[in-house]
Amino acid sequence: MLRAAVVAMLLFMTLPTVVVLAVSFNPTAILSFPPSGFSLRWYENVVTYPQFQRAALNSVVVTAGAVLLALPVGTLAALALERGRLRARNVWASVLLSPLVVPGVAAGLGFLMLAAALGLLRSRALLIAAHVALVLPFVVRSVWVSVRNLDPALERAAASLGATPWRTFRRVTLPLLRPGLFAALLFAIVVSLNEFVVSLFISNRVTEILPVAMFTYVVNYTDPTIAALSSLFIVATFVVVWLADRYLDLGRVFLQH
Amino acid sequence: MTKAVVELRGCTRDYGAVRAVDALDLTVYEGEFLSLLGPSGCGKTTTLNLIAGFVPPTAGRIVIDGEDVTARPAHLRGLGVVFQSYALFPHLSIRENVAFGLRERRLPAAEIDRRVGEALELVRLERAGRQRPSELSGGMQQRVALARALVYRPRVLLLDEPLAALDKKLRESMRDELRGIQRTVGITTIFVTHDQAEALGLSDRIAVMNAGRIEQLGAPREIYAHPRTRFVADFIGASTVLRGRALAVDRVAVAGAQLRVAGVTLSAGTDVELAIRPERVRLASAPGDNVVDAHVDGLVYQGAQTELTARLADGQRVLVFVTEPSPVPLAAGHAVRLQLPADAFMLLGS
Numbered sequence: 001m002l003r004a005a006v007v008a009m010l011l012f013m014t015l016p017t018v019v020v021l022a023v024s025f026n027p028t029a030i031l032s033f034p035p036s037g038f039s040l041r042w043y044e045n046v047v048t049y050p051q052f053q054r055a056a057l058n059s060v061v062v063t064a065g066a067v068l069l070a071l072p073v074g075t076l077a078a079l080a081l082e083r084g085r086l087r088a089r090n091v092w093a094s095v096l097l098s099p100l101v102v103p104g105v106a107a108g109l110g111f112l113m114l115a116a117a118l119g120l121l122r123s124r125a126l127l128i129a130a131h132v133a134l135v136l137p138f139v140v141r142s143v144w145v146s147v148r149n150l151d152p153a154l155e156r157a158a159a160s161l162g163a164t165p166w167r168t169f170r171r172v173t174l175p176l177l178r179p180g181l182f183a184a185l186l187f188a189i190v191v192s193l194n195e196f197v198v199s200l201f202i203s204n205r206v207t208e209i210l211p212v213a214m215f216t217y218v219v220n221y222t223d224p225t226i227a228a229l230s231s232l233f234i235v236a237t238f239v240v241v242w243l244a245d246r247y248l249d250l251g252r253v254f255l256q257h
Numbered sequence: 258m259t260k261a262v263v264e265l266r267g268c269t270r271d272y273g274a275v276r277a278v279d280a281l282d283l284t285v286y287e288g289e290f291l292s293l294l295g296p297s298g299c300g301k302t303t304t305l306n307l308i309a310g311f312v313p314p315t316a317g318r319i320v321i322d323g324e325d326v327t328a329r330p331a332h333l334r335g336l337g338v339v340f341q342s343y344a345l346f347p348h349l350s351i352r353e354n355v356a357f358g359l360r361e362r363r364l365p366a367a368e369i370d371r372r373v374g375e376a377l378e379l380v381r382l383e384r385a386g387r388q389r390p391s392e393l394s395g396g397m398q399q400r401v402a403l404a405r406a407l408v409y410r411p412r413v414l415l416l417d418e419p420l421a422a423l424d425k426k427l428r429e430s431m432r433d434e435l436r437g438i439q440r441t442v443g444i445t446t447i448f449v450t451h452d453q454a455e456a457l458g459l460s461d462r463i464a465v466m467n468a469g470r471i472e473q474l475g476a477p478r479e480i481y482a483h484p485r486t487r488f489v490a491d492f493i494g495a496s497t498v499l500r501g502r503a504l505a506v507d508r509v510a511v512a513g514a515q516l517r518v519a520g521v522t523l524s525a526g527t528d529v530e531l532a533i534r535p536e537r538v539r540l541a542s543a544p545g546d547n548v549v550d551a552h553v554d555g556l557v558y559q560g561a562q563t564e565l566t567a568r569l570a571d572g573q574r575v576l577v578f579v580t581e582p583s584p585v586p587l588a589a590g591h592a593v594r595l596q597l598p599a600d601a602f603m604l605l606g607s
Contacts (some may be wrong), residue, residue: 156311157344159331161358161405161417168332171357175348 011035017234024227031222051205052229055213061124063192066131068126070188073132074139075181079173081140082147097137104197107134112187112201124207131192138187146180185246190237259286261323262445263308263413268317270303277303279469280317285413285447290439292448295466300464301449304466305415310334310445321412337406337444341418345390351377351401352386358409376404379438396427401437407442411501414439414446415586420455427565432458453493457481465489481534487605490532497575498605499534502557505597512569514549517597535576536562537601540585548596551575553589567593 019033026032027039046052053099080086081093111130112121120126150173158168174181196211203212210233218226263285270278278300293301306312306556307319310331319327326334337358345354355376359369377383382399390398399419406414419435439446450456456463457477464474465488468506473480473489484490487498494572501511503523509516509531523529541548551567552576558581564588565577575595585593 134487149344151344153342153344154346155307156331157338157340157346158357159311160309160336160338162332162361162409163357164332169363172346209574226405 001235014060020227020230021234023224026224026227029223030242031224031227035248042224043232045225046232049225051213051217052210054206058124058127058203058207059193059210062131063189065124066135066192067185067188069128070132070135070180071184072081074136074184075143075177077136077140078143078147078180080145083152091110096140099134100137105201108198108201111198115202121202121204127207127209128201130202132196134195134198135188135191138191139184142184142187142244143177143180146177150176161223182244182247186240189240193233193237259288261285262321263447264318264320265304266318266320268307268314268319270300270307270312271315274467276305276511278314281469281470282473282574283464283474285445287567288443288445289461290436290446290448290458290459292450292463293451293466294453294456294463294492296451299466300419301451301466301470303469305417305447305449308413309336309338309415335412337409337412339399339402339406339419341421342401343390343419345398345401345405348540350387350389351382351393354401354482355405355408358570359407362409370469372408375407379407379441380404380434395423396431399431400434401424403438407438407444410444412445414444415473416446416448418449418451420450428455432592435459435510437544447571457493463493465492467492484603485606487530487532490603490605495535495576495578496532496603497535499539499573499575500528500530502530503527512549512573514570514572516547516597517599518551518602521602521604523604532603532605533575533597533601534603535578537598538577539573539596539598540577540579540583541596542585544594545596547599548594551593551595553587553591553593556587556589563587565593567595 021034023031023033024042025038025040026035027037066228077092078094081096083087086092107130111126115121115126120255154167154172154176158172159165163171193209194211195209196215199209200212200215203209205216208216210229214226214229217229261284263283265281265283268278268281269276281300281304283304292334294305296300303312307314308321310319310326310329310333317327318325321334323334329585346357349357352373355373356369359372364372372385374383380403382397382400382404385393385401387396390401393401400423402419416435420431423431432455448456448459460477462474462476463480464471466472467482467488472554473485478488480489484493484496488496490496499511501509501516503509503525505525506522507518509523509529511519511531518531521531549569551569553565554568555564555566558565560581562581563579563583565579567575567577569575575597577595579587586592
């Protein structure tokens with residue numbers, strides 16, 4: 001009975017994906033399901049469409065930038081929260097995790113106003129900064145779990161054996177934080193690549209990332225091109241997660257949370 | 258004259274309003290095995306942490322080999338530490354764990370290899386090199402921790418309740434092994450424990466600690482036979498503390514009986530507290546010198562001995578260890594006669 005319920009739920013969750021994948025191969029220019037044939041013309045359309053090409057590049061740049069900044073910042077934050085004996089620790093934690101609870105529209109509007117005040121509209125730097133803020137809670141949370149599981153005696157042991165604080169960090173702390181860091185990396189990439197609401201507010205045609213470009217496209221044209229791009233997104237995400245599961249037992253990583 | 262290796266001068270360590278270590282003075286000599294013994298919260302681990310450099314003192318100095326190291330961070334003190342949880346690096350193999358300190362000292366790879374091999378031989382774990390700590394038993398992990406701390410020949414070895422996590426049999430065998438290794442290597446060792454039997458069996462000297470201070474410092478026999486305070490008498494071994502009135506320098510009235518005491522000098526007319534070890538009290542079959550009447554309150558059979566609690570005429574309780582088989586039949590409520598040898602009494606200070 002329980003098995004049937006789980007299967008039903010999984011089907012329900014994956015059905016939209018299946019539909020999108022099926023529609024992407026439809027030879028005619030309608031979003032119809034089930035598809036009337038098989039064609040790859042929409043995929044061809046996707047890779048040759050200049051706006052998508054530009055948006056894809058933007059996505060890569062913004063996500064890479066956000067991840068490169070958020071990982072060290074988030075790691076240091078997690079270490080400080082757990083070990084730093086901060087007096088206002090809970091306040092700091094709330095602030096760092098707040099993007100999780102602020103509605104995307106409110107955050108987007110806030111960033112927009114801030115950007116206008118700072119004269120930073122129409123810049124990828126702003127996008128990266130916003131993504132760092134949005135991705136940071138995930139990084140902090142993931143790394144914090146690993147830090148909490150880290151026995152402080154290990155760092156004392158390293159010190160007693162003659163390792164400087166930096167060497168201790170490199171040889172002991174960092175390797176042991178690897179599961180949390182990897183989970184953080186995954187979360188950061190997936191969240192940033194898929195980020196839509198805030199990015200919609202603060203980007204223009206030149207700087208917009210892929211999800212925003214897709215939205216713009218769908219508003220104007222309703223052909224299976226969008227299904228093809230979505231399918232590529234789905235497959236890419238699937239590959240990333242599958243690789244992560246192979247390298248690092250994701251079951252264990254997520255159970256820690 | 259043996260050299261002083263570690264000195265604590267007036268060390269105090271506060272944690273907020275709590276004074277964990279209170280103006281402590283301690284000197285540890287070359288090659289000795291010194292135990293810091295006391296109950297939880299007495300400050301023994303904090304003292305170890307002060308010596309290791311894991312926490313700075315609120316006041317006082319720490320001197321190693323004549324050098325003031327109070328301001329020196331832990332990684333520059335050249336000491337070896339074995340932690341209660343062993344703190345083996347889980348992501349490194351046994352060999353890599355043991356080699357850690359040597360790698361930090363930038364020794365050539367061949368030399369590191371050789372020394373790691375020697376260290377593992379010393380603790381009889383030559384074949385465990387490639388395994389991870391999680392694959393070893395508690396006792397084996399402890400030996401690895403010891404090898405890791407000794408391999409770079411530190412000045413002093415610090416052990417923080419290293420045997421606490423082991424079961425009884427293993428604890429005893431590790432205790433002997435530890436002592437053997439310490440004697441072989443000849444390293445100055447400071448051992449923290451709450452187990453007085455451990456301290457008695459391992460140490461050259463014991464510092465009995467209470468509330469951040471050292472109550473008594475001395476050789477195991479000295480501390481056991483002549484505890485200076487009630488705390489020390491209670492903590493080391495078992496004891497009964499009897500209250501009585503001194504009649505003369507060598508006579509005391511306890512529970513209506515007159516007892517002779519030897520080896521201590523009393524002030525006539527004062528109230529005194531005398532401690533006596535339960536294994537020194539004998540069961541007598543007839544009245545005699547230093548024999549008092551009592552009634553059996555409780556009996557706890559322990560195999561090799563029975564722990565008898567007897568109540569004197571004035572209500573004071575005496576603990577007696579009766580070696581089995583008992584010379585006199587014992588049953589609750591029955592009358593017994595206890596012989597308290599004159600030289601078994603220990604006069605307590607505070």
